[in-house]
Amino acid sequence: MFSKRMLATALVAQTCVAAVLNDRSDEAQCTKTTVAILGGGMAGVAAAQALSNSSIHDFVIIEYQSQLGGRVHHTTFGKDENGDPYTVELGANWVQGLGSPGGPENPIWTFAKKWDLNNTYSNYSSILTYNETGYTDYSHVLDEYENKFQATSELAGTVLRENYQDMTVRSGLSVTGWKPKRDDMTAQAVEWWEWDWEDAYSPEQSSLVFGVAGSNLTFNQYSDENNYVWDQRGYSRIITGEASTFLKKNDPRLHLNSRITEVKYSDDGVTIYKDDGSCVSAAYAVCTFSLGVLQSDTVSFTPDLPDWKKTSIAKFNMGTYTKIFLQFNETFWPQDTQYFLYASPTTRGYYPVWQSLSAPGFIPDSNIIFVTVVGDQAYRAERQTNEQTKDEVMAVLREMYPNITIPEPTAFMYPRWSTTPWAYGSYSNWPASTSLEMHENFRANVDRLWFAGEATSAQYFGFLHGAWFEGQNAGEQIAALLNNECANVTDTSDACGNLRHYENLYGSSPLADYSVFDGWSVSSFYSSS
Ligand SMILES: Cc1cc2nc3c(=O)[nH]c(=O)nc-3n(C[C@H](O)[C@H](O)[C@H](O)COP(=O)(O)OP(=O)(O)OC[C@H]3O[C@@H](n4cnc5c(N)ncnc54)[C@H](O)[C@@H]3O)c2cc1C
Ligand SMILES: *[C@@H]1O[C@H](CO)[C@@H](O)[C@H](O)[C@H]1NC(C)=O
Ligand SMILES: *[C@@H]1O[C@H](CO)[C@@H](O)[C@H](O)[C@H]1NC(C)=O
Ligand SMILES: *[C@@H]1O[C@H](CO)[C@@H](O)[C@H](O)[C@H]1NC(C)=O
Ligand SMILES: *[C@@H]1O[C@H](CO)[C@@H](O)[C@H](O)[C@H]1NC(C)=O
Ligand SMILES: *[C@@H]1O[C@H](CO)[C@@H](O)[C@H](O)[C@H]1NC(C)=O
Ligand SMILES: *[C@@H]1O[C@H](CO)[C@@H](O)[C@H](O)[C@H]1NC(C)=O
Ligand SMILES: *[C@@H]1O[C@H](CO)[C@@H](O)[C@H](O)[C@H]1NC(C)=O
Ligand SMILES: *[C@@H]1O[C@H](CO)[C@@H](O)[C@H](O)[C@H]1NC(C)=O
Numbered sequence: 001m002f003s004k005r006m007l008a009t010a011l012v013a014q015t016c017v018a019a020v021l022n023d024r025s026d027e028a029q030c031t032k033t034t035v036a037i038l039g040g041g042m043a044g045v046a047a048a049q050a051l052s053n054s055s056i057h058d059f060v061i062i063e064y065q066s067q068l069g070g071r072v073h074h075t076t077f078g079k080d081e082n083g084d085p086y087t088v089e090l091g092a093n094w095v096q097g098l099g100s101p102g103g104p105e106n107p108i109w110t111f112a113k114k115w116d117l118n119n120t121y122s123n124y125s126s127i128l129t130y131n132e133t134g135y136t137d138y139s140h141v142l143d144e145y146e147n148k149f150q151a152t153s154e155l156a157g158t159v160l161r162e163n164y165q166d167m168t169v170r171s172g173l174s175v176t177g178w179k180p181k182r183d184d185m186t187a188q189a190v191e192w193w194e195w196d197w198e199d200a201y202s203p204e205q206s207s208l209v210f211g212v213a214g215s216n217l218t219f220n221q222y223s224d225e226n227n228y229v230w231d232q233r234g235y236s237r238i239i240t241g242e243a244s245t246f247l248k249k250n251d252p253r254l255h256l257n258s259r260i261t262e263v264k265y266s267d268d269g270v271t272i273y274k275d276d277g278s279c280v281s282a283a284y285a286v287c288t289f290s291l292g293v294l295q296s297d298t299v300s301f302t303p304d305l306p307d308w309k310k311t312s313i314a315k316f317n318m319g320t321y322t323k324i325f326l327q328f329n330e331t332f333w334p335q336d337t338q339y340f341l342y343a344s345p346t347t348r349g350y351y352p353v354w355q356s357l358s359a360p361g362f363i364p365d366s367n368i369i370f371v372t373v374v375g376d377q378a379y380r381a382e383r384q385t386n387e388q389t390k391d392e393v394m395a396v397l398r399e400m401y402p403n404i405t406i407p408e409p410t411a412f413m414y415p416r417w418s419t420t421p422w423a424y425g426s427y428s429n430w431p432a433s434t435s436l437e438m439h440e441n442f443r444a445n446v447d448r449l450w451f452a453g454e455a456t457s458a459q460y461f462g463f464l465h466g467a468w469f470e471g472q473n474a475g476e477q478i479a480a481l482l483n484n485e486c487a488n489v490t491d492t493s494d495a496c497g498n499l500r501h502y503e504n505l506y507g508s509s510p511l512a513d514y515s516v517f518d519g520w521s522v523s524s525f526y527s528s529s
Contacts, residue, residue, distance in 0.1 A: 290455065327410050
């Protein structure tokens with residue numbers, strides 16, 4: 001793939017970097033630890049807990065923000081009748097896939113019960129449909145999509161098992177008969193609700209095989225339920241709760257408000273530099289930065305990451321999913337309904353899905369509703385001022401409820417995920433023409449630097465449980481290396497100590513590798529002990 005000439009140039013460049021680095025004599029001043037965990041989100045906390053479970057207590061968690069939780073991130077919004085603010089989730093919001101009797105349970109659902117999270121079943125049948133003229137019932141189009149998608153899902157299974165060439169979800173939908181016209185804005189809105197809303201990318205931008213396999217592994221293996229978390233302590237309670245099982249109050253191993261700027265790695269160890277000039281030197285490190293952070297080049301790696309790793313970072317997509325919150329002095333929309341789908345007459349994905357927090361079982365009387373945009377519409381909204389976006393969403397609400405005089409919102413707020421410097425986006429998505437081998441390269445360690453997080457999970461990318469399993473695996477693998485106990489590692493797909501990577505890609509992996517996706521029956525793949 002790479003010419004000898006390019007390789008020679010790269011080697012010369014690396015030698016120069018090494019010479020410069022050897023001049024730096026500050027490494028002796030670095031804080032010493034056995035394992036450095038870069039980032040304190042779900043994956044970082046899982047990695048630390050796995051180390052603790054294996055009696056490795058000499059680690060540090062280095063986190064940019066002032067708290068643990070990462071992309072499980074809440075803020076205060078609006079106020080209740082006493083003038084106290086509500087808590088709303090800017091990031092992860094649902095437990096996706098719970099568990100069924102006799103089957104495996106989503107570990108996030110286990111935590112939700114353990115930490116007593118207030119959450120409510122998201123009823124996707126509790127939906128009313130609208131367009132620019134107001135309420136208009138096109139719920140039959142939802143049924144039509146769902147019927148056709150059944151065949152699309154089966155097609156994905158065939159492509160996976162027969163090791164055929166992957167294709168986009170758009171191609172898969174077309175082959176199996178879902179072919180919405182470009183100007184059929186009703187069908188476009190339905191398709192957005194069914195696909196883009198989950199994946200933060202369009203069917204054109206998503207892999208058929210890995211998109212459907214991922215969805216199956218979560219919703220067929222655990223359950224098809226999505227429970228919406230509205231706990232007023234915030235969803236991150238499960239992460240701070242789990243962290244409290246191994247971290248003391250003011251534990252010196254937790255370095256908050258610490259932005260990492262450089263990671264220097266080798267097969268002897270890893271040194272991490274922070275923006276205040278301090279450093280930590282470790283025998284091993286687990287990098288849990290989001291795909292967006294890795295793609296942003298805001299953290300430098302020394303030496304430069306190898307080409308196989310850099311290419312894999314470039315090959316996956318970081319989606320943006322933006323929730324825009326409004327509070328009113330009254331709930332003027334139907335009180336008993338959870339979802340409202342709006343079909344814009346001109347623009348696919350223009351403020352399409354509205355969610356009521358006033359609905360029964362959520363936060364009645366909160367008078368809070370929010371609308372979600374993804375992809376290009378999210379980038380556009382995130383560049384706008386609050387005032388511009390407020391005007392647009394209010395105009396949509398006036399179309400949806402032409403007979404109601406809609407008051408001005410009493411509170412309005414939304415995050416800018418695409419430019420948040422510790423995330424650069426919301427969650428990852430798998431594009432077509434990106435193989436499992438490429439994903440293994442993304443997941444593999446480089447010397448003593450390991451990678452874990454939502455995006456390194458081939459089965460559960462995009463989900464919180466993916467981040468949990470990946471953090472657990474990295475922690476277990478490093479613990480096994482340190483304790484000389486590779487047999488205890490639950491991820492049996494890899495040799496302990498070094499995850500597989502490919503210098504040369506051969507397109508599809510051998511069929512055997514795909515067995516990890518082959519239906520939800522392969523529940524032993526990750527037996528979270
Ligand atoms: C809007 C949105 C909606 C979502 N909805 C759901 C959902 O409903 N259900 C679901 O299961 N999942 C959902 N997700 C995905 C879920 O939030 C993630 O999969 C999960 O939180 C990722 O955890 P992680 O540990 O891999 O990464 P992160 O949570 O990103 O953890 C990485 C940590 O690294 C830190 N960091 C980054 N850069 C630096 C640096 N330079 N120096 C030091 N620290 C740094 C970050 O601050 C962060 O704390 C959603 C995400 C978003 C954003
Ligand atoms: C650590 O051990 C506890 C108790 O057995 C278990 O519940 C938890 O899942 C383990 N954590 C990880 C990350 O494996
Ligand atoms: C590894 O497994 C063995 C046997 O099950 C057990 O005795 C040992 O404590 C485990 N080690 C770690 C680090 O978990
Ligand atoms: C979901 O909503 C639909 C439509 O309102 C209703 O018929 C159904 O009973 C609800 N299901 C649950 C489990 O609440
Ligand atoms: C608005 O009111 C008019 C007149 O009463 C009625 O015909 C129309 O159906 C209403 N529209 C909606 C969307 O409720
Ligand atoms: C997904 O699950 C369906 C059953 O609901 C199955 O027919 C299909 O083969 C599965 N597809 C993949 C890619 O796992
Ligand atoms: C959880 O829900 C109960 C019942 O509605 C409520 O009384 C309690 O305040 C809620 N707690 C949190 C932390 O949200
Ligand atoms: C919106 O719905 C109305 C009423 O059903 C219909 O007449 C109109 O054509 C729809 N608009 C579009 C763009 O489909
Ligand atoms: C909300 O505000 C509007 C306009 O300011 C007003 O007409 C309406 O009566 C108010 N609703 C309530 C429940 O106070």
